[in-house]
Amino acid sequence: xxxxxxxxxxxxxxxxxxxxxxxxxxxxxxxxxxxxxxxxxxxxxxxxxxxxxxxxxxxxxxxxxxxxxxxxxxxxxxxxxxxxxxxxxxxxxxxxxxxxxxxxxxxxxxxxxxxxxxxxxxxxxxxxxxxxxxxxxxxxxxxxxxxxxxxxxxxxxxxxxxxxxxxxxxxxxxxxxxxxxxxxxxxxxxxxxxxxxxxxxxxxxxxxxxxxxxxxxxxxxxxxxxxxxxxxxxxxxxxxxxxxxxxxxxxxxxxxxxxxxxxxxxxxxxxxxxxxxxxxxxxxxxxxxxxxxxxxxxxxxxxxxxxxxxxxxxxxxxxxxxxxxxxxxxxxxxxxxxxxxxxxxxxxxxxxxxxxxxxxxxxxxxxxxxxxxxxxxxxxxxxxxxxxxxxxxxxxxxxxxxxxxxxxxxxx
Numbered sequence: 001x002x003x004x005x006x007x008x009x010x011x012x013x014x015x016x017x018x019x020x021x022x023x024x025x026x027x028x029x030x031x032x033x034x035x036x037x038x039x040x041x042x043x044x045x046x047x048x049x050x051x052x053x054x055x056x057x058x059x060x061x062x063x064x065x066x067x068x069x070x071x072x073x074x075x076x077x078x079x080x081x082x083x084x085x086x087x088x089x090x091x092x093x094x095x096x097x098x099x100x101x102x103x104x105x106x107x108x109x110x111x112x113x114x115x116x117x118x119x120x121x122x123x124x125x126x127x128x129x130x131x132x133x134x135x136x137x138x139x140x141x142x143x144x145x146x147x148x149x150x151x152x153x154x155x156x157x158x159x160x161x162x163x164x165x166x167x168x169x170x171x172x173x174x175x176x177x178x179x180x181x182x183x184x185x186x187x188x189x190x191x192x193x194x195x196x197x198x199x200x201x202x203x204x205x206x207x208x209x210x211x212x213x214x215x216x217x218x219x220x221x222x223x224x225x226x227x228x229x230x231x232x233x234x235x236x237x238x239x240x241x242x243x244x245x246x247x248x249x250x251x252x253x254x255x256x257x258x259x260x261x262x263x264x265x266x267x268x269x270x271x272x273x274x275x276x277x278x279x280x281x282x283x284x285x286x287x288x289x290x291x292x293x294x295x296x297x298x299x300x301x302x303x304x305x306x307x308x309x310x311x312x313x314x315x316x317x318x319x320x321x322x323x324x325x326x327x328x329x330x331x332x333x334x335x336x337x338x339x340x341x342x343x344x345x346x347x348x349x350x351x352x353x354x355x356x357x358x359x360x361x362x363x364x365x366x367x368x369x370x371x372x373x374x375x376x377x378x379x380x381x382x383x384x385x386x387x388x389x390x391x392x393x394x395x396x397x398x399x400x401x402x403x404x405x406x407x408x409x410x411x412x
Contacts, residue, residue, distance in 0.1 A: 011134070011135050012134060012135070014192050014193060014194065015134040015135050015143065017188050017189065017191045018127070018134055018147075018188075018189075018192065019146060019147065019150060020188040021189045022151060023154045024181045024184040025088075025181070025185040026150070026151045026154040026159065027181045028092070028159075028179075028181035028182045029120075029155050030154060030159015030162075030163065031159050031160075031162065031175075031177060031181070032088075032092060032116060032175075033057070033159075034167075034262060034265070035163050035167055035171060035174045035175065036109060036112070036113055037050060037053050037054070038258055039099075039104060039171060040052075040053045040106060040109050043104065043106050047243065047246055047372050048370070049106055050242075051243055051365050052106075052369070053109060054238055054241065054365035055242075055362045055365040055366050055369075056110045056111075056114040056117065057116060057117040057120075058117055058238055058358065058361030058362045058365060059114060059117060059361075060114065060120070060121050061117070061120075061121055062358075062359040062361075062362055064121050065121055065125075065351045065358070066213070066348075066351050066352065066355055067351075068121040068122045069213055069352065070206050070209040070210050070347070070351070071206075071347075072125040072346075072348075072350075073129070073344060074198075074206075074209070075197060076195055076196050077126040077129050077130050077133070077197070077347070078126075078130070078192050078196045080126040081122075081123050081189050082190065083122075084119040084120075084122045085119075085123065085182045085186050085189070087119050088182045089179050089186070091112050091116055091119075092178040093176075093179045095109075095175050096172055096176050096179065099171050099172045099175060100172050125347050125351050128334065128338075128346070129343075129350060130196060131143055131147060132346065133343070137338075140339065141279060141331065144331045144334045144338075145276050145279055145280070147334075148272070148276040148330045148331050152273045152276060152323075155269070157270060157273065160265045161266055162177070164261065164262020164263065167258055167259075168258065168259055198343065209348060210348065210351075210352075216341065216345055216352075217349055217352045220340065221398065221403070222340075223337065223340065223353065225394050226292075226336070226353075228357075228394070229394055230329075230333075231356050231357045231358075231359065231360045232387065232391060233295065233388060234360050235361065235364030236299065236364060236385075236387060236388060237364070238364035238365045239380060240380075240384060242369065243368045243377050246372065247310070247377045248264060253310050253377065254310045254312050260312075264316055267316040267319045267323065268319045268320070268322065268323040268326075270320055270323065271298070271320035271322065271323025272323035272324065272327035274323075274324050275325060275326065276327035276328070279291065279327075282294070288332060289399045289400060291328050291332050292328070292333070293395050294328045295325035295329035296325070296388060298323070298324055300385050300388045302318045302319055302323075303381050303384045304318070304381070304382070304385040306318065306378065306381050307379075307381035307382035337349070337350065367380075371383065
């Protein structure tokens with residue numbers, strides 16, 4: 001694989017092209033992840049079907065994560081991202097036409113959600129594998145902090161409020177803007193110089209490639225533990241945001257408008273941005289273990305507060321704290337994985353990690369819909385908060401600074 005030589009004093013043009021593509025791709029993602037559940041609430045009153053949108057968006061991580069990782073390690077990673085963003089643009093345009101023609105149905109929304117989720121499995125695997133190819137290893141934390149920061153800003157801090165404002169004018173206009181942002185993403189990716197395909201030294205099958213990635217993750221206790229921990233958190237996060245829209249817009253809940261709900265979600269982005277920005281000082285002060293521990297605390301707070309109150313300000317603060325923990329976790333874990341895993345295995349190991357950690361996303365959305373249907377949304381929030389308390393066990397027993405030093409072979 002040819003890589004742009006990057007000075008340790010700067011990131012280089014390829015990184016900034018990837019950063020720009022990440023920005024506009026996540027702006028498009030933020031728009032569709034906001035507008036599609038809103039469209040669902042306009043065509044159905046069923047909590048199960050509304051939660052089904054999140055189920056359809058996340059199910060591909062369970063179905064396609066492993067083959068997606070193998071494909072990323074076989075193909076040019078930049079071209080994979082270009083292709084997936086072309087499909088995303090086409091799907092948003094398809095929803096735009098359906099909305100304009102008045103033929104939008106829940107079945108169409110669910111099908112498009114599934115296709116968008118499938119593209120995400122490929123795009124995120126490719127993006128994560130591209131970062132070490134465009135920056136030196138000693139700047140991975142700084143690079144990942146910038147990537148996670150712009151993902152957060154564009155996906156939630158800008159994308160959702162923009163979508164919330166535009167949808168008050170027209171759902172069709174909202175969808176059209178998402179299409180435009182994916183087109184800009186494609187242009188940014190095309191500006192990256194060089195090829196980003198791993199040089200394969202042996203001829204293998206897809207099945208053997210997948211098996212190699214599985215073995216690598218299974219044999220590394222640190223990565224294996226992190227994957228299992230985030231699997232539980234991901235299920236709860238997925239369920240939380242699958243039914244939060246019902247709690248936020250309901251007269252018996254927070255009674256917000258669609259635009260007010262979009263502003264509420266910016267508190268998540270603000271927290272994640274703050275967390276991603278403060279990774280290095282927190283890590284120097286507390287070490288990597290408690291940097292990761294911020295996410296457990298944040299998740300519990302985010303789930304527990306709306307379980308006991310519908311006060312918009314308290315819920316907003318709780319979501320901010322949850323986002324802060326998520327921001328620190330994403331930067332820390334991405335850097336750990338990129339340091340430990342050989343470049344030729346990054347796509348596959350990332351995919352196996354995501355299968356374990358994000359394969360629970362559709363399950364979380366499904367369980368949230370069922371529990372909410374029978375017992376109410378705040379009951380689900382309380383159950384999810386209590387479940388996350390168990391994560392302190394692996395944090396204290398496995399994610400010690402000594403284990404981090406031994407397995408990463410760097411100073412923790």
